[in-house]
Amino acid sequence: ANNFAMKGKRKTLNASDVLSAMEEMEFQRFITPLKEALEAYRREQKGKKEASEQKKKDKDKKTDSEEQDKSRDEDNDEDEERLEEEDQNEEEEVDN
Numbered sequence: 772a773n774n775f776a777m778k779g780k781r782k783t784l785n786a787s788d789v790l791s792a793m794e795e796m797e798f799q800r801f802i803t804p805l806k807e808a809l810e811a812y813r814r815e816q817k818g819k820k821e822a823s824e825q826k827k828k829d830k831d832k833k834t835d836s837e838e839q840d841k842s843r844d845e846d847n848d849e850d851e852e853r854l855e856e857e858d859q860n861e862e863e864e865v866d867n
Contacts, residue, residue, distance in 0.1 A: 790802055
């Protein structure tokens with residue numbers, strides 16, 4: 772497998788290097804099960820990645836929603852404070 776990688780001018784081995792080496796060493800009976808296992812592994816990893824991305828999107832949506840709620844709460848608090856000040860000013864005017 773290392774020789775196949777070196778021929779490809781790569782330092783990293785990949786699955787095709789290993790499978791080619793096994794074929795060259797006449798281990799054909801292992802190649803098909805290994806390919807099937809590799810495909811199953813890749814599908815599983817793809818599913819995990821997609822689930823992780825979906826979870827991240829859901830989290831981002833939740834965070835955005837919470838930020839909007841917080842912003843609305845802050846706006847409401849500011850409105851309440853302004854109304855209280857106006858009430859106090861009106862009371863002061865009535866007292867005068």
